[in-house]
Amino acid sequence: MKAVHFGAGNIGRGFVGLLLHQGGYELVFSDVAAPLVDAINTVDRYTVHEVGEGGRDTVVTGFRALNSAEHPDAVIEEIAGANVVTTAVGPTVLKFVAPLIMSGLALRDPSSPPLQIMACENAINATDLLRDEIKAQAGEAWDALAGRAVFANTAVDRIVPAQPEGAGVDVTVEPFFEWAIERPPFGDDPPTIPGAHFVDDLAPYIERKLFTVNTGHATTAYFGAQAGIDTIAAALSDPAIAARVSAALEETSALLAVKHDLDPTSLADYRATILRRFRNAALPDTVWRVGRQPLRKLSRHERFVGPAAEAAERGLAVDALVAAMGAALAFDDTEDAQSVDLQRMLREQDAASVTAAVTGLEPQHPLFAKVEAVVAARQAELGVAG
Numbered sequence: 001m002k003a004v005h006f007g008a009g010n011i012g013r014g015f016v017g018l019l020l021h022q023g024g025y026e027l028v029f030s031d032v033a034a035p036l037v038d039a040i041n042t043v044d045r046y047t048v049h050e051v052g053e054g055g056r057d058t059v060v061t062g063f064r065a066l067n068s069a070e071h072p073d074a075v076i077e078e079i080a081g082a083n084v085v086t087t088a089v090g091p092t093v094l095k096f097v098a099p100l101i102m103s104g105l106a107l108r109d110p111s112s113p114p115l116q117i118m119a120c121e122n123a124i125n126a127t128d129l130l131r132d133e134i135k136a137q138a139g140e141a142w143d144a145l146a147g148r149a150v151f152a153n154t155a156v157d158r159i160v161p162a163q164p165e166g167a168g169v170d171v172t173v174e175p176f177f178e179w180a181i182e183r184p185p186f187g188d189d190p191p192t193i194p195g196a197h198f199v200d201d202l203a204p205y206i207e208r209k210l211f212t213v214n215t216g217h218a219t220t221a222y223f224g225a226q227a228g229i230d231t232i233a234a235a236l237s238d239p240a241i242a243a244r245v246s247a248a249l250e251e252t253s254a255l256l257a258v259k260h261d262l263d264p265t266s267l268a269d270y271r272a273t274i275l276r277r278f279r280n281a282a283l284p285d286t287v288w289r290v291g292r293q294p295l296r297k298l299s300r301h302e303r304f305v306g307p308a309a310e311a312a313e314r315g316l317a318v319d320a321l322v323a324a325m326g327a328a329l330a331f332d333d334t335e336d337a338q339s340v341d342l343q344r345m346l347r348e349q350d351a352a353s354v355t356a357a358v359t360g361l362e363p364q365h366p367l368f369a370k371v372e373a374v375v376a377a378r379q380a381e382l383g384v385a386g
């Protein structure tokens, strides 16, 4: 059995690749970072180090890496003969891997079992986005290709920080992990991924994850950055920031409870577990990694505006989420292109225009005026007219 995994970065090596290896797949990483591809190909094993309570080391073997920028045809050939394709490249990069998967499907023996495709990104229905990209790029050829693949959405959860310079291919991760995968697309033949659980309806799982883990994480990062704190664990040890994060998560939990009929006590346990995970002092995770790409994180269906918009529509509280969005507006990392764009927009556009462009909300939406107010407040701090 063979799996081709796009994105040999933190979660690619530290989680998806690890579980595919444990499932018995021969693993082919595909990445565009030449030094990373070369480093992977110089070793025959790497170690996933879990740090924090209960952490242990696991060795991964049976892998190689291809540079898809330099050798796209080699990647296409591997896909044609693979059982599984996974991605962990970031939601905005899916459109760049789509042509390779499309060509791999075109080369595939039509009598082979369908290729099982799963995007492991932090986004609602990321695999559907990938399928839509492949379909759009295939045009009329899609009808012939569609039957050669099945597409399943997933929710992956494990905190994998940026790895220090010189760490090589080994990866430091937290001990916790969760991987929920839609079952129906596979029929009677789901992939063998030990530790993953297959569910009939992914929506409650991905929304609970994105709107709790990632909302809480980003809230910690943005308030932490604003307070001049570098790591997630240190930010949460500040009682004022911890209170902000808890308040934001109580708002998302209130929405999740009514929307998906989730038990409030289980949601409270889920929140407590997540906050414990964030406090893992052995995990060197920074506010800069977790806050990365603020425009993506502030977009319409993401971890802030997604739950806050639905909460506002239902008349539920949103003030803590809006305050977190205010902190996100202050995220100023000159090495992050989206942060630079956000700061430029705040300086060049009026508050209503920034709110509409960043959040995708209509001006008449019940959330709009509240976000516009924090945008204007940030502009006042910057000394620019809103």
Ligand SMILES: NC(=O)c1ccc[n+]([C@@H]2O[C@H](COP(=O)([O-])OP(=O)(O)OC[C@H]3O[C@@H](n4cnc5c(N)ncnc54)[C@H](O)[C@@H]3O)[C@@H](O)[C@H]2O)c1
Pocket (backbone or CB within 6 Å): 006, 007, 008, 009, 010, 011, 012, 030, 031, 032, 033, 036, 068, 088, 089, 090, 091, 093, 096, 097, 120, 121, 122, 156, 157, 158, 159, 160, 161
């Ligand atoms: N790190 C985590 O804690 C974590 C946890 C769950 C989900 N995720 C999600 O996984 C995805 C990846 O996150 P990460 O933290 O591993 O990021 P990362 O930057 O460590 O890894 C991304 C990798 O993708 C590669 N890449 C970029 N463009 C590519 C292309 N066109 N083809 C192939 N590879 C390409 C990069 O070179 C990099 O090695 C994101 O969607 C993220 O939200 C991350």
Ligand SMILES: O=P(O)(O)OC[C@@H](O)[C@@H](O)[C@H](O)[C@H](O)CO
Pocket (backbone or CB within 6 Å): 122, 156, 157, 158, 159, 160, 213, 214, 217, 218, 289, 290, 291, 292, 293
């Ligand atoms: O990967 P992002 O940029 O969407 O979000 C940053 C972190 O919140 C994220 O990577 C978490 O570590 C991860 O989602 C935990 O499962």
